[in-house]
Amino acid sequence: xxxxxxxxxxxxxxxxxxxxxxxxxxxxxxxxxxxxxxxxxxxxxxxxxxxxxxxxxxxxxxxxxxxxxxxxxxxxxxxxxxxxxxxxxxxxxxxxxxxxxxxxxxxxxxxxxxxxxxxxxxxxxxxxxxxxxxxxxxxxxxxxxxxxxxxxxxxxxxxxxxxxxxxxxxxxxxxxxxxxxxxxxxxxxxxxxxxxxxxxxxxxxxxxxxxxxxxxxxxxxxxxxxxxx
Numbered sequence: 001x002x003x004x005x006x007x008x009x010x011x012x013x014x015x016x017x018x019x020x021x022x023x024x025x026x027x028x029x030x031x032x033x034x035x036x037x038x039x040x041x042x043x044x045x046x047x048x049x050x051x052x053x054x055x056x057x058x059x060x061x062x063x064x065x066x067x068x069x070x071x072x073x074x075x076x077x078x079x080x081x082x083x084x085x086x087x088x089x090x091x092x093x094x095x096x097x098x099x100x101x102x103x104x105x106x107x108x109x110x111x112x113x114x115x116x117x118x119x120x121x122x123x124x125x126x127x128x129x130x131x132x133x134x135x136x137x138x139x140x141x142x143x144x145x146x147x148x149x150x151x152x153x154x155x156x157x158x159x160x161x162x163x164x165x166x167x168x169x170x171x172x173x174x175x176x177x178x179x180x181x182x183x184x185x186x187x188x189x190x191x192x193x194x195x196x197x198x199x200x201x202x203x204x205x206x207x208x209x210x211x212x213x214x215x216x217x218x219x220x221x222x223x224x225x226x227x228x229x
Contacts, residue, residue: 002065003164003196004030004053009062011048022048026062026220030212035190035197037210039224044216046200050166053198054087055079066164084113088157088195090186092169095153096141102128102152103137109159127155131185147178154185158193165190165197171206179203 006028012021022045030036038046051057052064055071064071067086071079096105103124110120128137131151141149150170157165167186171179183206190197199210207213213224 001032001068002029003032003034003067004028004198005063005065006049006053007063009049009052009059009064011045011052011057011059023218023220028053028214028221030196030198032067032196033194035187035211036199037207037213038198038200038216038221039202039204039207039213040216040221044218046216047168049216049221050089050168050198050200054089054164054166055083056089084109084160086163088160088162088165090150090153090157090165090167090170092172096149096156098140098142101138101140102133102144102148102155105141105152106155106159109156113160123159124155127158128152130189131155145178146174147181150174150178150182151185154182154189158189161193163195165195167197167199169200169202171201171203179206183209 006026009026010024012019026049028049038049040046048057052059053066058072069082074082097108100108103121106124106127107120110123111117115123125134125137128134131154133148133151133155136144136148141152144152154170170186171182174182186197186199187209189195201207214221215224
């Protein structure tokens with residue numbers, strides 16, 4: 001079964017001087033439980049693609065289905081609920097709330113979903129333990145190292161037990177050792193939880209460790225030769 005089916009996606013943004021077309025008529029399919037890497041030069045729309053697949057943004061044309069659900073057919077409220085329940089996001093810039101502790105950041109998706117504060121903290125603590133940060137749960141996120149912050153962001157992304165994880169350059173701002181550690185953690189969690197994962201990366205060594213690699217260009221997105229580049 002397909003986890004993602006995107007057909008004829010087009011997206012244009014209004015630039016300062018003129019409209020900027022990111023891509024047109026882009027198709028992308030991905031089977032369930034695959035860890036996919038997407039690579040390509042800057043500016044071809046990799047982040048935009050993830051935003052469309054996750055329902056953060058909407059295409060100007062085309063259709064996205066996630067686990068058989070058409071995102072276009074959902075109301076804004078239902079789309080937000082679907083994201084909260086089925087999709088996790090990890091970004092290059094972790095986007096943690098700096099005035100919140102690690103535990104509070106991870107508990108936040110639960111609180112949005114209406115989970116009690118006590119239960120949300122308990123679940124957050126369990127996830128922080130899994131990502132190796134049990135002893136940092138009470139630390140403010142701004143006091144953590146870059147690698148630790150990204151681990152908190154991963155725990156937050158997994159808080160609601162998503163079926164699909166979308167990761168946009170999650171190791172892009174980390175040193176090589178921290179990047180390997182974060183990638184190893186992502187692959188372990190992917191296998192443990194039976195998720196489908198889409199990872200955007202510029203790191204060729206990390207891309208080679210994915211189950212499937214896609215090359216994205218102005219012409220579209222296509223599966224790459226397994227160990228090319």
